[in-house]
Amino acid sequence: MKDVTKNACHLCAPLGASLVYKGIQNCVSVLHGSQGCATYIRRYLIGHFREPIDIASSSFTEHTAVFGGQENMIQSIINVINTYSPDVIGVATTCLSETIGDDISMILKEFHKRRGESKTPVILYTSTPSYRGTHVTGFFKTLHDVINQTAIQTEPVDRMINIFSGLFSPAEIRSLKEIAASFSLKTILFPDYSDTLDGGNWNQYHPIPPGGTPIQIINNCGNAQASIDFSFCQKDEISAGQSLFGKFGIPSYRTAYPIGIELCDTFYDTLATLSGMEIPKQFMRERERLIDGYVDAHKYLYGKRAVVFGDENLVFSVSIFLAEIGIDVVCAATGGPKDSLIGLKTKEAFARTDILEDCDYEDVEEWVIHNRADILVGSSRGNKIARNAEIPLIRCGFPIHDRVGAARQNFIGYKGTHNLFDQITNALIEQRQNSMSINYGTM
């Protein structure tokens, strides 16, 4: 761990928590700490999704920091109940409340005691100090904690599975739901922020944007036959699927983000196994088209040098996809913790790849300056590197603050992969076209 981080390639854990809570129907999240945390995180998420995102704060002052945050937390919850009438309140801690040692479960106990018989929403909580992990681990930890606190097993439901989502875009979540439905499976997808973070305009005023997984449905996760869990690069202790396996013996399929033929095949095969159905024809057609696309464009791609950076799960899958289409992943970098890309290290295709973990954007830029790259794939924070190196940046992951449409980006499944494939190929063609002295109209 170095002492000064320059242009970090990760954000803090409560941001991940806030994102998970946006995937619950009629839920408002409350961050326990200084109000700057809620304000900053709202600013960052809203800039990416371009949708309203309300996050309350217990607004610590110096007094609270010295005497503890119980009263502020209780007051926050009451005010949120009165102004938003939520079904669920999602509490996440911050470095401030964790440093002074506030115990949320004790505070909630006190709250319920005082509340007595009054109608009270479900209150979920997670511990996400910024000094532990990243926004990605914060996301998976919160997902895990929500499932751990809510899932109950009553009567197993036939043909019902859980999909524990990753840091996908709303469009990708919609696509996952459609794919699962094509296998005639009943699916509980959580967290589902596909509507809350990519909604339409309103003819009617909504205190909380419509959408999200209802809490009663999340409770039902304990009755599923299996879980598909996208926490592939994460530790077992923050895997929701693993937790349900431990508690109720529900088998969990830890799955990488389905990008590229190999990883999509695994995902669709899992669905086929779980449903007892063959892979529906429409997906096989999409697969055929994707391979046909690979064939048509291989001449633009073979031997090109790509640098991939961002959230470890995304870097893992995108790297495998790039290798599959003949691009050399010369550097795969993540701000995630040490060993989060261990899955790549063990693969032959990445024997010559520089794998940077716990790195920052300056490390990536240094790498690009000293080595040669043709294309970058990662968040819009890589813009500086791309601009200096005069190479294209394909924006994917979080945050994307300099383009519209982050919520509509779909890079998963055979069809989604094809989008990503076309973007990468066209960026390389454009780069080549612009560098030629003659303006060729055919490339």
Added chain:
Amino acid sequence: MIEDKDKVMSKNNEAVHTEIKEEILSKFPPKVARKRDKSYVINEPGTGQAIQANIRTVPGIITQRGCTYAGCKGVVLGPTRDIVNITHGPIGCGFYSWLTRRNQTLPEKETDENYMAYCFSTDMQDENIVFGGEKKLKTAIQEAYDLFHPKAIAIFSTCPVGLIGDDVHAVSREMKEKFGDCNVFGFSCEGYRGVSQSAGHHIANNQIFKHVVGTDDTIKTDKKFRINLLGEYNIGGDSFELERIFERLGVELVATYSGNSTIDSIANSHTADLNLVMCHRSINYMAEMMQTKYGIPWMKINFIGAKASAKSLRKMALYFEDAKLSEEVEKLISEELAVVEDEVAEIKKRTAGKTAMLFVGGSRAHHYQELFKELDMKILAAGYEFAHRDDYEGRDVLPSIKVDADSRNIEELKVEKDPDRYKERIEQSKLDNLKKKDPEVENYIGMMSEMEAGTLIIDDISHYESEQLIKKYRPDIFCAGIKEKYAIQKSGVPLKQLHSYDYGGPYAGFKGAVNFYKDIDRMVNTSIWSLIVPPWEKEAEINADYISA
């Protein structure tokens, strides 16, 4: 429920406002409602109304406000390009304050130092919280020094730092002594220190005053008129436009606090002869301290709005009592205003009579009213996010503001005349004379006295309250920040961001005013809004309720 705009705009708006206010506040528990009630005023200029401001945010009501760290690092010091700013704390705070306010900077030469694109953080981990982070901070400072050899390194504390007892000031002193050629100073700007980012502004002013101002006495030019511009942060290039204007007038801008600034200019800024104050809230401390220590008078000016800009320039010319400068100022104003008036005449046809609300900042909600007035638009309501009572009611109210526990947390520097550097810039009698003629010489009259009677003023508005205002009043445009933007626009009302300018600008000065007119025209008159209600609903006026499934 009142949704008839004409009714709201009618003479009887006090009753209407009161009814709406009561409906909004009825959602809060009685204690909270009573507290929020004091932050609502139906304006009656000249009657000495008081508004509650700069008090703790009610926990759980979703506030626009940020934290002390944000005010210190993000606002006041972010725009100075050649200080290496290191955030001491876990990663979030540093990342979130990384080039987000879109303060621009333009080094004279490409090789000049510019660290604006960098975000340095000690990225504290578990073990630093347990065992202390001073060692890590020291190595981080050393690493930054070895890498860039900058003139200055500033350390910003985030929440855990104060709690675990890291002494950023001691570490800074030690490293400064060690380097010898690099000014290192720290800020105790932990997020919880104050009730909003305002506390951070004060902390930043103090430390810059202590550690930087007055450290370089050389006067580098022989320009006759030397001024500083305080509280101008170069959002969207505002400072560039103002630099253009001062350059044309032959006025030397010694330092801007802190848009497009360098640490050297701030070190030298005590040699200027006049301080012009833009954002009173964030920088009035500096103006006062420089007056006491160095004898530099200050005046409140406003370069947002073409007419306001003209007025501000005349005010400056009056201070310098120079016929040639006055002549130059008049010449510039007549040339620039001619262009502005041509543009606004055309746009006004489409904006006249439309309504606006502004809930932003600690000065902006006031300043931007000028531009809307120039477009013949009407202000329905306004309020600040983190201002104090003096920004609403004027500085006359200062002696009567009670110092509460939260304000007492922030150090008040004891400032005295500098025996060597204090210099009377203007005879006291002349200054008194100026003050008689202009209430905003070494004074600020606040927002309320300049707003019409019957307008609604609300401090620290919450998200819920702003949504209610939209529902009740349906203004033609709402001005706030990105956090409010998409919620308001969902209801079919455009939101203009006045923190980041929606990545447009500049809006200051004369060219800026024209940019603003065009942007507002585009926002309130785009054809998009006509698509919000589908044709079949327009006819039938179906009113379906959303039922949560």
